[in-house]
Amino acid sequence: MYRFLLTPRWWGINVFVLLAIPFCIFMGSWQLSRFEDRVQDHRDAGEQATAAKTDPARPLAELLPVDKETSxxxxxxxxxxxxxxxxxxxxxxxxxxxxxxxxxxxxxxxxxxxxxxxxxxxxxxxxxxxxxxxxxxxxxxxxxxxxxxxxxxxxxxxxxxxxxxxxxxxxxxxxxxxxxxxxxxxxAKADAGMKAVPAAAPADTGLDLKAFQNLGYTGEWFVFAGFVVFMWFRLIRREVEFAQDAELGLVEGEGAPAGQDSDTATDTADSTKVSASPTA
Structure with a gap:
């Protein structure tokens, strides 16, 4: 019943499926890790901002160059x-x-x-x-x-x-x-008559649009993997149904409608010719 899976055409389909599923899972996992990294950066930035308010001030030379740790x-x-x-x-x-x-x-x-x-x-x-x-x-x-x-x-x-x-x-x-x-x-304390400007978080440390794009791409890649599996099983099912129809003789004649054998098709054609001939 499933010997068709060993045909050259199905070898190509099977190899594609075996390569596509791990690739989609890998890409989805990578995008998910990127989202998790951005979430962690956001948490670290919040903790750093809180700690910076209480940490003692240090000379400028000790904090240069500015990076995520010193910002x-x-x-x-x-x-x-x-x-x-x-x-x-x-x-x-x-x-x-x-x-x-x-x-x-x-x-x-x-x-x-x-x-x-x-x-x-x-x-x-x-x-x-x-x-x-x-x-x-x-x-x-x-x-x-x-x-x-x-x-x-x-x-x-x-x-x-x-x-x-x-x-x-x-x-x-x-x-x-x-x-x-x-x-x-x-x-930290503005000069007279002005308001102090609060410090901004370091770049690329917030839950911005890029972070949610990573989360969206994660879902897309996992959906692709599921779609590949779904289509593979659907193709197998169609092939099995076709083989079963062939065993029952439902697809014996090429081009004959399913559920109609060759004798029925011949009788139908003869009746059509009779009905199409002119009456006496």
Whole structure:
């Protein structure tokens, strides 16, 4: 009954099934592991953010370069404030406003971007308080350089003089006359008249669209594996039913309808000819 499984055509079908099912299961498992990794990163980022609020501040040099482990950590830096810029179109507490960004010149000659606070409304230099003079020591959360077009950072250019769309060394290199750290700090306590900007979670550590895409792909691959198995059994069933019909003589004549033998087909044809002949 099942000897057809050893025919060349079915050898090809069986090999395809034996390769397709493990491949679909492997891809589904891999996508599931990617989703689980993102969930774990999200948990780690939450725990790190909580711990960063109570951990003692460390010198800036000990936390560079910024990565997932050091992003959000409390740090300190000493220097003198220099050029001040505004970062427009930033939201805080569901209100639109702007950051006041001031470059802190450190002893090594480089400048550290420091977000001294947030103000509501359109970016206006007249609203931004002047930075303290003389040598200051700042304390706040260390952040990685921003990427335009991600995490709410505007990608539009053409801003007025004295403004920047992203807080990064690449965006500031043409706006300030000195080298800039590839990092920035948001003050734990904003300067007078402004609100402190909370630290953002490191990139790719949240349950974002990519995470749920991984979960969706997981389901798709497992469905594909089930579909392959379903179609394989369906093809086998059709082949068995065809063999059973052949044994009963239901498919003896090629092209004859199922359930009709050759003699019945001949009688039907003769009766058709008689009915089609003209009457006397």
């Amino acid at each position: 959000g950590k409390q740090t300190t830096a000493t220097g003198r404030y220099g050029k001040q810029l505004l970062v427009p179109d930033r939201e805080l507490d569901d209100k639109r406003g702007f950051y006041v960004l001031t470059l802190l010149r450190t002893d090594d000659g480089r400048a550290l971007p420091v977000v001294r606070g947030w103000l509501p409304g359109d970016a206006d230099p007249a609203k931004a308080p002047a930075a303290p003079t003389g040598e200051v020591t700042v304390a706040g959360a260390l952040q990685a350089s921003e990427t335009p077009g991600s995490n709410g950072v505007p990608a539009a250019g053409g801003l007025p003089a004295g403004q920047t769309g992203a807080i990064s060394s690449a965006a500031l290199v043409n706006l300030v006359p000195y080298d800039v750290y590839d990092a920035w700090v948001t003050l």
